Amino acid sequence: MHQHPQRTIDRARRMLDERVQPAVERRAAALTVSVRRLPGEPEPFELATAGPFEPFTAGSTWGPAWTTAWFHLQGDVPAGWDALVPTTYSVHSAAVVVDLGFDGGPGFQSEGLVYRADGSIVKGVHPRSRYVRLDPGTTTVDLYVEAAANPDIAARAFRPTVLGDGLDADGEPQYRFRRAELVALDDRVDALAVDLDVLIGWAAELAADDPRRSKILRALDRACDVIDPDRIHDCVDAARAELATVLAQPAAASTHRVAAVGHAHIDSAWLWPMRETVRKCTRTFANVLALMDDYPELRFACSQAQQYAWIEEHQPKLFARISDAVAAGRFVPAGGMWVESDTNLPGGEALVRQFVHGKRYFAERFGVEPREVWLPDSFGYSAALPQIAVLAGFRWFLTQKLAWHPTNPFPHHTFWWEGIDGTRLFAHLPPVDTYLAELTPAELNHATQNFRDHAGATTSLVPFGHGDGGGGPTALMMERARRQADLEGAPPIEHLTPTAFFERAEAEYPDAPVWVGELYMEAHRGTYTSQAAMKRGNRRSEHLLREAELWCATATIRTGAEYPYDALDRIWKTVLLHQFHDVLPGSSIAWVHREAREAYEQVGAELEELITTALGTLAGEGDIPIRFNAVPLRVAGIPALGASDAPEAAGQAVTARLDGNRWIVDNGVLRITIAADGTITSLVDTRYDRELVAEGARLNDLVLHHDLPNAFDAWDLDSFYRTTASPLRTVDSLRVAERPDAVLVEVRRVHGASTYHQTITIPAGVDRVEFAIDVDWHEREKLLKAMFGVDVRAEHATAEIQFGHLRRPTHDNTTWDEAKFEVCAHRWVHVGEPGFGVAVANDSTYGHDIRRLPGESGDPLAGRAGTGIGLSLLRAPRYPDPETDQGRHHARYTLVSGAGIDDAVEAGLRLNLPVREIRGTSAPAPLVAVDGDGVVIETVKLAEDRSGDVIVRLYESLGARTTARLSWDFVAVGAEIVDLLERPLATVGEPRFELRPFQILTVRIRVQEVTDD
Template identity: 50%
Template sequence: MHDDRKLVEARLERVLNERVRPAVHPATTPLTVEIWSTADEPVPVAEGLAAPTRPIAPGTPWGAPWGTSWFKVTGEVPPEWAGRTVEAVLDLGFTPRAPGFQCEGLVYEPDGTPVKGLHPRNTHVRVGAPAVGGERIHWRVEAASNPDLEAGGVPFQPTRLGDKSTAGDAPQYVLGDMALAVFDETVWNLVMDLEVVGELMAELPVDGARRWELLRAVGRALDAIDTQDVNGTARAAREALAEVLAAPASPAAHRISAVGHAHIDSAWLWPLRETVRKVARTTSNMTKLIEDEPDFVFAMSQAQQFAWIKEHRPEVYAKVKEAVAAGRFVPAGGMWVESDTNMPGSEAMARQFVHGKRFFLDEFGIENDEAWLPDTFGFAAGLPQIIKAAGSHRLLTQKISWSTTNSFPHHTFDWEGIDGTRIFTHFPPVDSYNCELTGAQLAHAARNFKEKGVARRSLAPVGYGDGGGGTTREMVAKAARLRSLEGAPTVRWESPTAFFERAEAEYPDPPVWVGELYLELHRATLTSQAQTKRGNRRSESLLTEAELWAATAAVRAGAPYPYEELDRIWKTVLLHQFHDILPGSSIAWVHREARATYARVAEELEGIIGGAQRALAGAGGTRELVFNSAPHTRRGVPAGGASAAADEGGVDPAPRDGGGYVLDNGLLRVEIDARGLVVSAYDRAADREAIAPGQAANLLQLHPDFPNQWDAWDVDAFYRNTSSDLTEVAALDVEGTSVRIVRTFGGSRVSQLLSVPKDAKRLDIDTEVDWHETERFLKLAFPLDVKADRYASETQYGHVYRPTHQNTSWEWAKFEACNHRFVHVDEPGWGVAIVNDATYGHDVTRAVRTRADAGTTTTVRASLLRAPRYPDPETDQGVHRFHHALVPGATVGDAVREGYRANLPERRVTGAAAEVAPLVGVDNDAVVVSAVKLADDRSGDLVVRLYEANGARARATIRVDGFAADRAALTDLLERPLPGAERPTPADAGVALTLRPFQMVTLRLPRA
């Protein structure tokens, strides 16, 4: 037998491309096209439908960057096409690039009824099957000329097209052919047959019998095709393939549950407003595909995206609701958006599920069992508890397959979080959340699946995504052929719930992964776009304050509780935690708008907080009260109290020998040298120095930052090979009770204020950077005289430990990681905390001082700023402010307290009251109150959420000042009673709780 394999494969490719695919539409007739372009932003549908138009011919440029044009498309089906299937083929000027990254369109009937979306892999609109001849076509197409940001086909290059204000007005596209066409279904099915057989053939062993069976069948099919009459011979060609396509799969074949999918980034290389339209286009296509394909099931996550089409495209939403009711269009995931999970704070992460699940319950009566996060950049170790507390117990993601150092050892497993909660987790081995059901993808899924021998089932999200598009009829046709096909995995359309139920049943005792799911990629997203990150942190803190004081004012003073305002603001903040907004990986337009949004959010929340505090302080008085929102402050005031103001200034700096200054409050002695660096931070009570011998803290270090790819996303380990210590001083002066240090470097300027409070063992560092660098990485270093093999980083409802050493590749890969308000390092009996008010990225390294005292230096560095040029060429240019504090002698509990203090500063209000007693009190500092609010159902019940923060068992009594708390109930995050949970133990008009390490609890306390 001679090897004609390569000849057949080459022949197949050419015949398909040059003869068979073109024959799908054997006859065409042009449509008449006219255009109207908006002068600015998109207009309502009714306005676009009624707009005056002018003629436009194929080959004409159209569409300024981010513009909108309305095409009027008219024509008539020729009478001679009667009895044949007819569809329009509408080419807006598509390029070969994938959907979602170029122009797109949504077709409307003249009355505003949506027909379907258009993108480069989905250009058809069905007219008649069969047509009767003479049908009149009259459509309007809302077309978006979104620019292709990979200019010239070179990915990730700086571009001014990422903001409408800098993009110019040059046309981005050239109108293609707009025509009516006869659709030859037999030829189209032949294309599908040949693609499936050819792709399967390419993945099978060269010397395997099945591959040769397919090869011979393809040869016979190609022999049957008359290349001069494909339409007349297509049926015979299909018959030549029928036998090999009918051969069933092996019972041992890998089983793939396919779910229709269109991962739509809520913002990324397009602004938020464009995502509204992307969702409308995609869902229009998916509801149409559901009508046409009885087995097809589509899943869409992100309640925000459903809410957008409900508000902006009600005609599309009506079709979605109908498909949801039929069980074919599945709301998935139960979150407001597919958020980042590393940086959102405890309450924000919880509210992602509260608002997402509540929307799906209210709109559809559906509650999801799974979290759905295919593209999120790693997963914080506190997440399993939050998912379970929201009433779910499963997670799907795919992004961990992008790790570049270590291959994750499982595809199906139980994930255990910091408190011991486990959730059933699946990573699709197809390694794509945009699967097209190609033979290569399916073969990869089967080969790649790490649970072979104990399980045989995986999930494949099928459809074009990132910029949307969804599943196509071609993908559905492939799935039908792959339902049971020898040599291939079996493919079956299923909902996420159906997949998880089957997967759990076949694998009841999966392996366990403990701790965070760290993505070994995209580490720089913890630092990029610093103002977006500051806006998020400040918004989270202000929301904590607003709920606390509004609830206190409602209970104490009868003030109205701002339900609508808080609900709306929470949703705005949650939206901006989307995994390309908060991480800083979106275009300039997105972050420009985010900065403005955060400013509005802050202004509104300040108004809510101020109004509530004034109501509590009382009118007409002159007493100054200090309102403190931070739990367990050093003054012993639990969260939600106010007391008389006291002088809490800092200590006066004293000159230091050799230049510099000393700050000493009797608890902590800090020496600042002539370079403005901290060379000593001496804990007097412990008789212990915090700074490593011969080194200096408050050291700004500048690195080159030019990763191999993904500028805004990545920082590569080699950045550490080159570093510049910023030690030159432009000014070093006393300013009140602080020391002012000014430095200049490159085109940038740094100004710092260092101070020590009178009665706290803490060095406060306030840094202002006027940043004008490019492709540089700025760090703030603290070399500490601490021997620590691990360190603690705050995460949701607790902290996670990471190693300081690099014994394995897994440890080495965590060279940049996430913390919330604190990092804590210690050795038995003594530790140091570094707290912050706005940063997330950091690194911790260790070194042994062999030439001096053989001691160990553990260096903590906070990541301040980057300067990537893609997708925003002006990333972080301008003024930034950061607050950090060095806390020697700190326990983890001290780190928790100081972290809250740095993010929830005291507020001073003048009024008549002598004091305001805390609404909620806890008698154990290890138990932290993270939220005090009124119940979302407007019953007036008080809701208190708290958690054990030290990582140990704790007993605590929670008391409410104002009404008895002895009827408290344990609830889930949606404030529903936990099934089977006992009521908390009453104790002296309070509630006694016993908490396991890092356990989070939600209490609902009726006021009636």
């Protein structure tokens, strides 16, 4: 055993950092630098370099936040540099080194893109990728660097800053330009540096009693002995010879193996606006292509079709190079989604379109079809995703974020993931616990020791490369991979594509364990609520798209109107882009959310115009009021996807009377008591003679909490927020208005800096109460909830997710149950006992907490446990956007008494798809209809291939097996079942289908071709 292991490690590390690494640069020569500063938005190369440049010297400051500076670098290569140092690599010894003022790690600060004088792109420059290698024989340097002064918001990301709004930057330069020089690089010294780096790393990682460690320590000591700090270049060969023996020892056959996949996780927006993401992608992709020239083994996986589309639009020459690399199998389109979206918040059809648009783009541009879902960084994963993915042609799933669990470590790294309908995906959670690996010994050792499936699997995947504008993989990472490709004590590294890894992993571990249900992330629960306007904009956009496709398809089939393919395609891509996992969840800077709100407004206006035009075409010219109903639930007695003019509760009445200081409202089904403080203290369902309000509880009780998470302000919601509940029961005014069909109770409250207007609507003759709230919100670090304490003893709560629902426990029996103190639901939640339930539907809320209410212990007659349903309405985190949610907000929600799951489904659809009324001549017959309990038509549109065929997507919503019969009222030549990309799966004879619980079914109806005769 080596006597002084840490002394040797420290000695070798100091030799590497202070002596060997600086000696890589053998010579340096000055370059002439000039600059053109752009105070506004970026400009293309041709325009930016045509303007006047002024002299600039290293050491000068540059770059107010979010501005761009173009640096022109010129000079001559000194004679004889080609022969100055021998080279052992397949790279070149002369280079330009650029330091824009880098401080810290890659990404989250200034970045540069290097162009040749002819406008062709060379590569990006970043803190750990500063060198621009010159071709052999180069005698003159003439380069431009487009430098982006992105402020280091990462350093400010956990305290308030205005630099993220893009409006109020302080105008002071952010950076001091350090260096732009011509250097001669000694690649032999660089090789020694990598040898030392790898062996020092393993000396630190291996166990103290491991014989391998002792051999490495001895080799490091001997290498340091032969290195003369004053004559590094003369000692390289001798030092490397001392290390060669331990570097040549092969790995054991039984050791864990690593599939290295080059990667550069680039958030499509986060601490920078989307326009900057375009440039981050350009710099990173250029870096990767340059690196591939030197390292042909590199396989680079890049997801997000949107990012390719940006490059295609803004940098067509670079896109052509990417296309060539894709064709060669080295630059790998992965994932198959339009963006790496959140999967909790987008609706079912939106998740479908993420895959449809992503896969279609990759197929059309590159002729490839990814088979793995690539979502390393999203904040939890819906239990509907396995079925959606398989129907879109995927087999595998990758994530990394579950490694963030602070309480319950996820029990598997390779497993089968089973969704709500029983569909399974083969899944992998890389045990390296990062999607930004650098292939260090510490990372590789952690991946080996951490992997939980050694018994059945031999290989794990390691995504490596700097992300978010950091430039992706580097030469150092590639050299580390070469040293550790077959090295004793290290897991052997092999460069693979995601497909090659998953094929191997699935083949060797077909009996991997099964995880059933959602992949709930025990962190970032605040993203269900932060930036409420984002949530409302997304929900409204999704449902307007649904209406627009339905009514436009109906107008095309009924009247021959032109179907707006291009407009719908563009709008869908806008909505999908804003579902990126740091945009829709509300965790980006203010600039991003400001632009997103503007985008939602534009989307809403365009879709309303499309809908109005289509309905006007269908109704014709006339003055008869026609009600168009897009609620697609046949079992509820609603005409499916057609027109309806039957008013609800015809002939019913509702009464209100003041009884002391409280109002009693009776609508013939419900008898409701509204206290003087504006909350509901009693709700009796007269059909069951049953009180709905739990002991000591209220309905529609606004509650304010302190919201001070320990970390990740906009992301996290910590459970201790519950200990600071403050009900808002002070009333400034309460007004009751009686109408023939409803009673309205309007309540105004002022608390702190905020004003709350609540409306309670009690329609005649129905089993529901409708609520609306308008808030002028000016709180800081607070959470606003609407609470409903119901007298229902529910051990589980049911929440709508995409294409179905999920049951979660309301108790805290285990740490896994306790961790789900805040959960995501879509349009409704439901709690119930056998024979009686309560549903709460919403039009824009996603965050919910559903908890058991204690009742009164000790009284066997009176004590009873109820259930609390909490809707998270607003937050006020201070970073990364210090003005999060400040301003006006509107939300609606509905409580349904005596509700089953079918009633909850109907209530959610009604609230989000209101009936439209337009004047015309006659109501058109529904285009399609379905008979079948609980079968919901999700989508009616025309086919993506623009053939004019009608696509109908439906699903079973109740979690039960059922039979459905689909019918259509137009001439067709046949129908077939298709996948989500509308490719044939089976021919339909009789349009009658047996559906398993939560099954999604897509039917293509072939439209009759019209001939002249």
